[in-house]
Amino acid sequence: MTLSVHDIHTYYGRSHVLQGISLEVEDGETVALLGRNGAGKTTTMRSIVGLTPARRGRVEWDGTDISGLPAHRIARRGIAFVPSGRRAYASLTVRQNLALATRGNDPKGWSLDRVLTTFPKLNELSDRRAGHLSGGEQQMLKLGRALLSAPRILLLDEPTEGLSPAIVSDLGRWLAILKEERITVLITEQNALFALKYADRGYIIEKGLVRHEAPAAQLRESAEIQRYLGVSAGV
Numbered sequence: 156m157t158l159s160v161h162d163i164h165t166y167y168g169r170s171h172v173l174q175g176i177s178l179e180v181e182d183g184e185t186v187a188l189l190g191r192n193g194a195g196k197t198t199t200m201r202s203i204v205g206l207t208p209a210r211r212g213r214v215e216w217d218g219t220d221i222s223g224l225p226a227h228r229i230a231r232r233g234i235a236f237v238p239s240g241r242r243a244y245a246s247l248t249v250r251q252n253l254a255l256a257t258r259g260n261d262p263k264g265w266s267l268d269r270v271l272t273t274f275p276k277l278n279e280l281s282d283r284r285a286g287h288l289s290g291g292e293q294q295m296l297k298l299g300r301a302l303l304s305a306p307r308i309l310l311l312d313e314p315t316e317g318l319s320p321a322i323v324s325d326l327g328r329w330l331a332i333l334k335e336e337r338i339t340v341l342i343t344e345q346n347a348l349f350a351l352k353y354a355d356r357g358y359i360i361e362k363g364l365v366r367h368e369a370p371a372a373q374l375r376e377s378a379e380i381q382r383y384l385g386v387s388a389g390v
């Protein structure tokens with residue numbers, strides 16, 4: 156299953172935010188989408204999943220054009236979007252939130268038990284109301300919910316946003332698990348070095364256009380890229 160984005164143009168009103176983004180995510184790959192504030196990372200994800208559809212260009216999933224489809228139908232094809240910020244049913248417990256996200260009985264997919272064993276922290280918190288979780292715990296819950304929706308690809312939007320360094324390193328462990336499982340991931344990050352640690356390839360976007368595409372190792376080594384992204388070492 157390959158996700159191919161061809162020359163998409165997306166607007167907010169008259170503001171031409173994506174000016175021809177093209178990218179590809181192959182089966183089993185982790186791909187980072189990097190860029191400064193306001194570069195268009197979130198908008199790219201929202202365009203892929205149909206929340207802010209592109210006005211021009213094409214999004215193909217497994218060779219089928221999905222650009223015109225409504226968001227719920229795109230989600231049903233296994234494209235799971237994990238937006239940044241706190242999003243869970245605050246008054247429900249962790250377990251109830253997870254149970255609601257469970258889609259059918261996909262024998263190859265993730266079961267509630269498997270999510271709770273893989274993320275023991277969620278197990279410990281299973282009776283706590285989601286509204287009482289810390290930012291990092293919420294992030295883990297969102298990831299657990301996304302895995303239960305039987306995703307073929309996960310779109311993670313700035314998962315480290317607002318998290319403490321200790322939680323960021325937890326998140327790194329979860330990403331490593333996704334990679335071992337060969338779950339296809341597209342991840343946007345302000346924290347470029349964090350994303351590049353787990354990514355196979357990366358795209359750098361600026362003002363709604365792809366400026367650079369390279370293997371993650373190359374992007375990690377490039378002083379020019381690091382300067383451009385304003386990264387500091389030691390993540």
Ligand SMILES: Nc1ncnc2c1ncn2[C@@H]1O[C@H](COP(=O)(O)OP(=O)(O)OP(=O)(O)O)[C@@H](O)[C@H]1O
Pocket residue numbers: 167170172190191192193194195196197198199345
């Ligand atoms: N709902 C909206 N209405 C109008 N303009 C918007 C809206 N959402 C985003 N924009 C603008 O579109 C541009 C791209 O925003 P986007 O959120 O995609 O960037 P980003 O790369 O994800 O940045 P950040 O890391 O700051 O979230 C920015 O100039 C932003 O101000």
